Amino acid sequence: MVLPETSSCGCTFADTSFLTGVCGANFTLFMGLVEYLLRNQCDITDPCRRFGAKTAPNRAANHYDFIVVGAGVAGPVVASRLSELSEWNVLLLEAGPEEPSITSVPAFSVSAIGTSLDWKYTTEPSSQACLSTGGRCKWPRGKMVSGTSGMQGMMYTRPHASIFDEWGKANPGWSSQDVLQYFIKSENNLNPDLVDPGYHGFSGPMVVQQFPSRPPLADVVVEAGTQLGYRNGDLNGHNQTGAAVAQMMVYEGLRASTARMYLRPFLNTRENIKIAVNSQATKILIDPATKKARGVEYVDQAGNKQTVYALKEVILSAGAINSPQLLLLSGVGPRKDLEAVGIDVIVDLPGVGRNLQNHVAGSIGFYMNEASTNSLTLESVEEFIQNRTGNMASTGLTQTTLLMTSKYAKDGVSDLQVFFNGYSAKCSKSGASEECESTGSLQNCANRRLQARPTLTIPESRGYLKLNSSDPLDYPLIYPHYLESQSDVDILVDGIKLSIQLANTPALQKYGLVLDTTPVKGCENYVFGSDEYFACAVRRETGPENHQGGTCKMAPAEEELAVLDNQLRVHGVTNIRVVDASIFPTLPNCNPTSVIIMAAEKVSDLIKKAWEGQALERTV
Known part of the structure; x- marks a missing residue:
């Protein structure tokens, strides 16, 4: 509504x-x-x-120097940086509405999942994963300003340096030392005493800090990690592995989305940027002869087809599903797949939509020796409104993170990220402090249940997506191929065992944690606690972490699945760039938002370098 x-x-x-x-x-x-x-x-x-004042373009103003498609994480960064040059006109298109106010409240950070703000993608059936739902996995993706970051937990983490160094071997300019400057440029860290020197910025647009509030058990979980030999310190500095109460993208108690931090401060002062919400891009217009993008077709909020023209470049930042989908709809992709749905091939690029990766999680539950009363109360609402503190000013226990190594980890690089769920303040029936969590009853509350989510962050399995038809409003077919590599299952099983070890540490045993031995439906024939049981559980109740990426792979042109060069330009079409999670050759072994912001900062500099000082060129 x-x-x-x-x-x-x-x-x-x-x-x-x-x-x-x-x-x-x-x-x-x-x-x-x-x-x-x-x-x-x-x-x-x-x-x-807000962007409501920046109306969609009309026919009298349909030429822009740069058209940016998608206002999730990267789009607002690029649009803001390019509009710093007053002689450049920038249009930002977003398929969904303006960023809803409620998604900025930490307690409701994931509440938009499954609503009208969610694309609600589902994958094609698999025999290896998500078996409890017929082999189909739900893929929440944000359809709004802020994108999928508007339905995630705000966590700011960076990957191990070796991830970037591997990228940089084939893509000059993307090693860990090359990209560090862009992490620093983007960041405004408000917890300088908690971070390693030399790795962080303190004057960038993106505010990074811990939540102002957390349940006491958050620090206990971190202590449990240290009792297993993991350090407690900056996980975004010289050493990624460890346990910590994470830093978040949050400012004055509210989500620090890139739209809020990069764009809103300038909307009333920069006349050279326009934002069109509820405007879904449907095709990039590419000249078949010159192989240059001329503009973008989109459907506006009234349902009318519109066309806008790019004088310089089109930048796709529509996400790991929609960016490759738009390239495919525009005739850029595998020839066989495009011809199968009747699309004229402009550039035969086999890698578009391939190399699909995602972090995937298992889970294990524990009961505590305390009643499961609700964290969302009238008092907590009042405290948040008055002070931006209290239960609503955080994501509960989920703000802790443990970047751990399975027994299969290589060179000490974390291949597991463990999250704990609990003490969420996202729902209440009455607002009474004695209300039971989930049921809404005011008496006889069950014991509080915590859930550990060991998440595989370096998956070997690769999937793909392709068009279902030439209709731009038709959802693509998504084949994630989760858990097709047995090593992915093995790491998750080890992650569940590590989670149980955490629960059995002296720190957490003070709270009387007891393993929930209720068998997962469909796994009753296995001995609970055995590797075979946990492997069954992972395949039955597979937890996609909504960190999809890799579908427009950055790689040299001679690589089979290459889509982008190291300037993030589409091979074969020099004035289309892509910047979002689809560019990743391999996934970061952490929450990816910080990496997307870094890439957006970097590509903005690349675009400026390519065009600054040059005369206005029309490519229409």
Whole structure:
């Protein structure tokens, strides 16, 4: 539901209301009250710096120097950096609505999953993973300004240096030393005492810091990690492996999306940038003779087909599914697949949509010796509104992270990231402090249940996507091929065992953690706790972590699956670039948002270097 923002703030914008429906019918009344209270806080909604005032282009103004497609993570960075040059006109297209106010509240950081703000992709059936749902995995992807980052937990982590050094072997300029400057450029770290010198920035747009609040058990989980031999320190500095209460992309108690930090400060002062929300790109217009992009077709918020023209470049930042989909719809991709759906081939590029990777998780549950009462209360709502602190100012126990090594890890590089779920303040029926979590009952609460999610961060399995038809509004066919490599299963099984070791440390045993031995449905014939049982459980209840990437692989042209050069230009089409998670040759072994921001900063500099000082060229 889209509602007008309250006029008491002096401005209006179309805000999306969704919170009342995410917890179930019995929770609607209280959750509606929470949403109403939050959406009447002007510093939360920030209506005077929203994109509603930057209307979609009309036929009198349909030429731009640069067209950026997708306002998720990378798009706002690139649009902001390019618009720093006042002589350049920039258009940013976004398929979904403006960033909803409620998604900025940490307690509701993932609440948009499954709503109208989610593309709601599902994968094609597999015989290896997601077996409890017929082999189909749900793939939440954000359809809004902020993209999928608007339905993730705000965590800021960087990969091991060896990941970039491997990238840099084939792609000059992408080694760990090459990219560090762009991490530093983007970052404004507000916890200088917690980080290693030489690795962090303190004046960039993206604010990074710990949440102002956390449950006491968060520090206990970190202590448990140290009792297994892992250090507690900066995981984004000289050594990635360890356990920590993570730093987050959060500012003044609210999500620090790239749209908020890179674009909103300049919307009222830069006349050379336009943002069109609810405007879904459907095709890049490429001249078959010159192999140059001329512009972009899109469907506007009224459902009308529009065309805008690029004088210099088109930059795709539509994400690991939509960026390759747009290239395919535009005639760039594997010849056989394009001809099968009736699309004229402009550039035969076999790698488009291939090399698909994702982090994937197992899970294991534990019970504590305390009642499972709710963390979302009337008191916590009041505290958040007044001070931006308390239970709603964090993601609960999920803000802890442990970057661990399985027994299969190579050279000490973390291949597992373990998260714990618990103490979430995302749902309540009454707001009473004695309310039982999940049920809404006010008495006889069950023991609190925690869940560990050991996540495979260096997968060997590779999938692909392809078009289902030539209709741009038709979802592509996604074949993730999860767990087709047995080594991926082996690492996850070891991750579950490490999670149990964590629960059995003296630190966590003070809370009486007891393993939940309820068998996963379909795995009852295996001995609980055996490798065979855990392998079954991983295949039955597969947990995709929504870190998809690799589908527009950066690699030299001679590589079979290469899509982009080291300047992030599409091979064969010099004025289309891609910057999002699809560019990754291999996935970062961590949450990928920081890497996408880094890449967006880097490609912005590459574009400036390519065009600064040159006369305006029309490619239309």
